[in-house]
Amino acid sequence: MMRSKYTRPVRLGEQGEGGQQGASRLTTSAMIASLVAPGQRTKAAPFGQALVELAKSRPQILGLTADLAKYTDLHVFAKAYPDRFYQMGMAEQLLICTAAGMAREGFVPFATTYAVFAARRAYDFICLAIAEENLNVKIACALPGLTTGYGPSHQATEDIAIFRAMPKLTIVSSGFMTMRALEAIKMLQDSHIDVGVLHVPTIKPLDEATILEAASQSGRMVIVAENHTIIGGLGEAVAGLLLRSGVMPAAFRQIALPDEFLDAGALPTLHDRYGISAAAMARSIKGWQ
Amino acid sequence: PEWEGRDRFLLSVGHYAIALYAALIEAGFLPEDELETYGSDDSRLPMSGMASYTPGMEISGGSLGQGLALAVGHALALKRKKSDAFVYCLFSDGECGEGAIWEGASGAGHWRLDNLIGIVDVNNQQADGPSSEVTGLENLEERFAAFGWHPQRVDGNDVDALIVAFDAARALSEPRPRVIICDTKMAKGVPFLEERERSHFLRVEADEWQKAMSALDGGRNA
Numbered sequence: 001m002m003r004s005k006y007t008r009p010v011r012l013g014e015q016g017e018g019g020q021q022g023a024s025r026l027t028t029s030a031m032i033a034s035l036v037a038p039g040q041r042t043k044a045a046p047f048g049q050a051l052v053e054l055a056k057s058r059p060q061i062l063g064l065t066a067d068l069a070k071y072t073d074l075h076v077f078a079k080a081y082p083d084r085f086y087q088m089g090m091a092e093q094l095l096i097c098t099a100a101g102m103a104r105e106g107f108v109p110f111a112t113t114y115a116v117f118a119a120r121r122a123y124d125f126i127c128l129a130i131a132e133e134n135l136n137v138k139i140a141c142a143l144p145g146l147t148t149g150y151g152p153s154h155q156a157t158e159d160i161a162i163f164r165a166m167p168k169l170t171i172v173s174s175g176f177m178t179m180r181a182l183e184a185i186k187m188l189q190d191s192h193i194d195v196g197v198l199h200v201p202t203i204k205p206l207d208e209a210t211i212l213e214a215a216s217q218s219g220r221m222v223i224v225a226e227n228h229t230i231i232g233g234l235g236e237a238v239a240g241l242l243l244r245s246g247v248m249p250a251a252f253r254q255i256a257l258p259d260e261f262l263d264a265g266a267l268p269t270l271h272d273r274y275g276i277s278a279a280a281m282a283r284s285i286k287g288w289q
Numbered sequence: 290p291e292w293e294g295r296d297r298f299l300l301s302v303g304h305y306a307i308a309l310y311a312a313l314i315e316a317g318f319l320p321e322d323e324l325e326t327y328g329s330d331d332s333r334l335p336m337s338g339m340a341s342y343t344p345g346m347e348i349s350g351g352s353l354g355q356g357l358a359l360a361v362g363h364a365l366a367l368k369r370k371k372s373d374a375f376v377y378c379l380f381s382d383g384e385c386g387e388g389a390i391w392e393g394a395s396g397a398g399h400w401r402l403d404n405l406i407g408i409v410d411v412n413n414q415q416a417d418g419p420s421s422e423v424t425g426l427e428n429l430e431e432r433f434a435a436f437g438w439h440p441q442r443v444d445g446n447d448v449d450a451l452i453v454a455f456d457a458a459r460a461l462s463e464p465r466p467r468v469i470i471c472d473t474k475m476a477k478g479v480p481f482l483e484e485r486e487r488s489h490f491l492r493v494e495a496d497e498w499q500k501a502m503s504a505l506d507g508g509r510n511a
C-alpha cells in the first residue's frame with residue numbers, strides 16, 4: 001500500500017466550542033482572529049494607542065516594524081508620528097539590529113513583528129545584539145502562542161521556551177490566559193469548585209515570592225495554564241520553582257498545548273481542540289477533582 | 290570613545306579584535322601594556338571583540354553577519370540626531386554568505402544611508418577553506434551596486450590606496466551608502482607566513498615571532 005504524504009487526520013463532526021458533539025465546522029479567512037469572549041468590552045489597537053500616548057512625553061521612543069505595522073497596531077503610531085516610524089521591510093534580522101543600533105545611540109525603539117519570527121528567525125540577533133549588551137529595546141510580538149489558525153508557520157507555540165533561556169531578557173505576558181482562566185472559573189461556579197486565579201505578569205523574571213505564597217496554601221492543587229507548548233514554558237518554570245523551594249502542593253497540573261505542530265483551522269476550534277478555550281479549561285479542571 | 294561626535298567603527302568580524310585593540314592603543318584609549326592580557330582570564334581584551342569589555346569597541350561582533358544591519362541602526366539614528374559622523378562597518382568576505390548582510394545592504398540602500406561606509410575584507414579565507422570555494426564571491430561590486438551602494442575595489446594591503454578610497458567615499462555627494470571592497474593577503478609583509486598554506490588559523494612557531502617582527506620592521510623602514 002502506498003503511504004500517503006498527507007498525515008493529517010480527516011475530522012468530521014468533531015467537538016465544537018462548549019463540547020457539543022456534531023457542532024458545525026467553523027471556517028476562517030483571517031490570519032488574526034478575535035480572542036474576546038462574547039459581551040467582553042474591547043478597545044481597538046490598544047498597544048498602538050498606548051504607544052502613541054507614551055511617545056507624547058518621550059521623544060526618544062521610535063517605532064519599527066518588519067512589514068507588519070497594520071497587524072501589530074504600529075500603524076497607529078506611524079500615523080501619529082510618521083517621522084519616528086521606520087518600515088524595515090520583511091527583514092526581521094535587520095529589524096532587530098537596527099533597533100539595537102538606535103538604542104546604542106540613545107533612542108528607545110519599539111520593534112514589532114509576529115512572535116514566531118522574533119523567536120525563530122531573529123533569535124541570535126536579539127541575543128547578541130540586544131540582550132548581551134543590555135540595550136533598552138522593546139520587542140512587541142503579535143500572535144503569541146496559538147493565536148492564529150494559519151498553521152505552524154505562524155503559530156508561535158514554543159516562543160516562551162525559546163526566549164526563557166536568554167539572559168537579561170524580560171518577558172511580559174500577554175495576559176490572554178488570565179482572561180481565559182477568569183472565564184473558566186465563572187463556568188465552574190455552579191460546580192462549587194473553588195478556584196483562585198493568580199495572574200503572572202512577567203514570565204521572566206518570575207514573581208517567585210507571590211507564586212510560592214499562593215502555592216503554599218494547604219490542600220490546594222496548582223494548575224498552570226499557558227498558551228504555549230507544555231515544554232519549556234510557564235508550567236515548567238513554576239514546577240521548577242516549587243521543587244527548588246520545597247513547596248509541595250496537593251497536586252500539580254498543566255493546561256498547555258501538546259508537543260506537536262498544531263493544526264490549521266478556525267481559532268475557536270483549535271483552542272477547544274488543544275484545551276485552552278475557557279470551556280475546555282473548565283472541563284479539564286472538573287476532571288481533576 | 291564616548292565622544293558623541295566620533296565616527297563609529299563597527300567590527301562585525303569580532304575575530305579581528307586584536308587589530309582593533311592595537312588601533313585603540315594608538316588612539317590612546319587603552320594602555321599599551323594591557324595588550325599583554327589579551328585572551329587571559331578577566332582581561333578587557335577578549336579574543337572576540339565585545340562592547341561590554343573594551344572601551345572603544347562599539348559592538349559585540351563575532352556572531353558573523355550582524356554588523357552591517359547594526360550599522361544601519363547607527364546610521365539612521367545619527368541622521369535623526371543631525372550628526373555629521375560616519376558609521377564604518379568592517380565585515381569579511383566569508384560573512385557575505387550570511388543573509389543578514391544582505392538585509393543590511395538592502396536596508397542601507399533603501400534608506401540612502403550616505404553616512405555609512407562598509408569595508409569588506411576579501412582575504413579569501415574562511416574556516417573551511419578559500420572563501421571563493423566555500424561561499425562563492427563573484428561580483429561583490431555589482432552585488433552592492435545592485436542594492437543601491439557606491440562600490441570601490443582596492444588593494445586592501447596598500448595603505449595609500451585605502452586612504453584615497455576612504456577620502457573618495459567620504460567626499461561622495463551621491464545619497465548612497467558606500468562600500469570599499471578590499472582585496473587583502475593575510476600575513477602581508479611577512480613573506481614566510483604569506484606563503485604558508487591554510488592561513489585562516491595561522492600557526493606561528495615560537496622561534497618565528499622575532500623573524501616576523503623583523504620582516505615587518507624591515508617593510509616599515511623601506
